[in-house]
Amino acid sequence: xxxxxxxxxxxxxxxxxxxxxxxxxxxxxxxxxxxxxxxxxxxxxxxxxxxxxxxxxxxxxxxxxxxxxxxxxxxxxxxxxxxxxxxxxxxxxxxxxxxxxxxxxxxxxxxxxxxxxxxxxxxxxxxxxxxxxxxxxxxxxxxxxxxxxxxxxxxxxxxxxxxxxxxxxxxxxxxxxxxxxxxxxxxxxxxxxxxxxxxxxxxxxxxxxxxxxxxxxxxxxxxxxx
Amino acid sequence: xxxxxxxxxxxxxxxxxxxxxxxxxxxxxxxxxxxxxxxxxxxxxxxxxxxxxxxxxxxxxxxxxxxxxxxxxxxxxxxxxxxxxxxxxxxxxxxxxxxxxxxxxxxxxxxxxxxxxxxxxxxxxxxxxxxxxxxxxxxxxxxxxxxxxxxxxxxxxxxxxxxxxxxxxxxxxxxxxxxxxxx
Numbered sequence: 323x324x325x326x327x328x329x330x331x332x333x334x335x336x337x338x339x340x341x342x343x344x345x346x347x348x349x350x351x352x353x354x355x356x357x358x359x360x361x362x363x364x365x366x367x368x369x370x371x372x373x374x375x376x377x378x379x380x381x382x383x384x385x386x387x388x389x390x391x392x393x394x395x396x397x398x399x400x401x402x403x404x405x406x407x408x409x410x411x412x413x414x415x416x417x418x419x420x421x422x423x424x425x426x427x428x429x430x431x432x433x434x435x436x437x438x439x440x441x442x443x444x445x446x447x448x449x450x451x452x453x454x455x456x457x458x459x460x461x462x463x464x465x466x467x468x469x470x471x472x473x474x475x476x477x478x479x480x481x482x483x484x485x486x487x488x489x490x491x492x493x494x495x496x497x498x499x500x501x502x503x504x505x506x507x508x509x510x511x512x513x514x515x516x517x518x519x520x521x522x523x524x525x526x527x528x529x530x531x532x533x534x535x536x537x538x539x540x541x542x543x544x545x546x547x548x
Numbered sequence: 549x550x551x552x553x554x555x556x557x558x559x560x561x562x563x564x565x566x567x568x569x570x571x572x573x574x575x576x577x578x579x580x581x582x583x584x585x586x587x588x589x590x591x592x593x594x595x596x597x598x599x600x601x602x603x604x605x606x607x608x609x610x611x612x613x614x615x616x617x618x619x620x621x622x623x624x625x626x627x628x629x630x631x632x633x634x635x636x637x638x639x640x641x642x643x644x645x646x647x648x649x650x651x652x653x654x655x656x657x658x659x660x661x662x663x664x665x666x667x668x669x670x671x672x673x674x675x676x677x678x679x680x681x682x683x684x685x686x687x688x689x690x691x692x693x694x695x696x697x698x699x700x701x702x703x704x705x706x707x708x709x710x711x712x713x714x715x716x717x718x719x720x721x722x723x724x725x726x727x728x729x730x731x
Contacts (some may be wrong), residue, residue: 336715366725367718369671371690374587378691380596381586 327353331360335367404495405514408488482532485525493518550580550624558623562614574611581624584692585631591687592635594676595642602638606631621701628702632684639680666725674724682717689714 325333334350354360496514550558554576561573585606590599609630617626675683688699700710 332718333715335718336711362726363718363722365666366671366674366722369666369668370675370686370721373668373672373675374591374687374690377590378583378587380590381583 328357328360331357332363335363405492408492408495411484411488414484482525482528485521486529489518489521489525493522550577550622554580555623559617559619562617574614577610577614577623577627578607581627585627587691588628588684588687589631589635589638591675591683592632592680593639593642594683598638598642599635602635603631605638606634609634625698625701628688629704632702636680670728671721671725674721674728677724678717678720681713682720685710685713686717686721 331350331353334347354364493515496511496518558573558577558580561569561576564570564573582603586599586603589602589606590596593599593602606627610627613630617623621629675686678686685699685703688694688702694702696707696710696714699714700707703710703713705713
C-alpha cells in the first residue's frame with residue numbers, strides 16, 4: 323500500500339510533534355503550504371493545542387490548590403471524627419429519652435394486664451407505688467402516664483441541650499464542607515444538615531415542654547398525696 | 549513530567565519521618581504537576597469546577613497513597629493516572645446526574661495563540677464532541693509535550709495503541725471541526 327503525500331504529512335505530524343507548523347520538518351512544511359487539507363489539519367491541531375494550554379494557564383495557582391487540599395484533608399479527618407463523636411452523643415441523648423419513654427409505656431402495659439395485687443408488690447419494690455395505685459384505680463390512666471412520662475423526661479432534661487448543641491455543631495460541620503465539595507457531596511451535606519435539624523427540633527420541643535411536664539407531674543404527686 | 553532528580557527528592561521527602569519534610573515534598577509535587585494535570589482534567593470533564601473537584605480528589609488519593617508508592621513507574625505518570633481516573637469518574641457522575649452541561653465554557657480569545665484563520669471557539673466545540681479517550685490523549689500530547697511512550701505508560705496501553713489513538717483523535721477533531729463549519 324502506498325502512502326499519499328497527505329498520509330505522510332499527517333503521519334509526520336503524529337511523530338514530529340506538536341502540531342506546530344514551525345516544529346514540523348521541512349518536507350512536511352512544504353507539503354502543508356500547498357495542500358489545503360493538510361493545512362487545515364495543522365491549523366486545527368495548533369488551535370487545539372493553544373486551547374488545551376490555555377486551560378492549564380487558567381488553573382488555580384499551586385499554593386491555592388494546596389490550601390484547598392489542606393482544607394479537604396483536615397476537614398475530612400476532623401469532620402469524620404467530630405461527626406462520629408457528636409452522633410454518638412446525640413444518639414445517647416435520644417436513646418435515653420426513648421428508654422425512659424419506653425419504660426413508662428411498659429409500666430402502663432404491666433399495670434393494665436397484671437392483677438393489681440401482684441403488680442403492687444412488684445412496684446413497691448421498684449418505687450412506683452403511686453403510679454400503679456392510680457393506674458389500678460382505672461379512669462385517669464393516660465393522664466397518669468403522661469405525667470409520669472413528663473417526670474421521667476424531666477429527670478433526663480440534659481437530653482434537650484445535648485440534642486440542640488450536638489445538632490447545631492454537626493450542622494455547622496456539614497456546612498463547613500460545602501465550599502470544598504462537588505455537587506453530589508453538597509447534597510449529602512445538605513441532607514445531613516436536615517437530619518441535624520431533626521435533632522435540634524426534638525431538643526427544642528423537649529426544652530419547651532419541660533416546664534409543662536414538670537407541672538403535670540407535680541400536680542399528679544400532689545393529688546396522689548392528698 | 550517531573551525531572552528525575554526532583555522526583556528522587558520528592559520521594560525522599562515523603563518518606564521522611566519528619567512531618568514538615570513530608571508536607572514540603574507534597575507541596576513540591578503539587579506545584580510541579582498542578583497546571584498540566586488541571587488542563588488534562590478540564591479537557592476530560594469539559595467543566596472547570598468538575599476539573600477542580602477531580603484534581604482535589606486526585607490529590608487526596610495521592611496524599612494517602614504516596615507513602616506506599618513503590619516506584620514501579622515515574623511519579624508524574626502515577627499522578628497523571630490518578631488524575632485521569634478521578635476526572636473520568638467526575639465526568640461519569642455528571643452524566644449520571646443528567647445535568648449534561650458539558651457545553652464549552654465561554655472562551656477568552658486573549659488566552660489563545662492559535663492560527664488566526666481557525667475559529668478557536670469552533671475548535672473548542674469540536675474538542676468537546678470528541679470521546680473522553682480521545683480528549684485525554686490529545687491533552688497529554690499537547691499540554692506537556694509527552695512522548696508516545698510516556699502517553700502509553702500513563703494510559704497503561706502499548707505504544708502502538710497510544711500512537712493510533714492519537715492519530716485517530718486528531719482526525720476525529722478535524723472531522724468534527726469541518727462538521728461544525730458545515731452546520
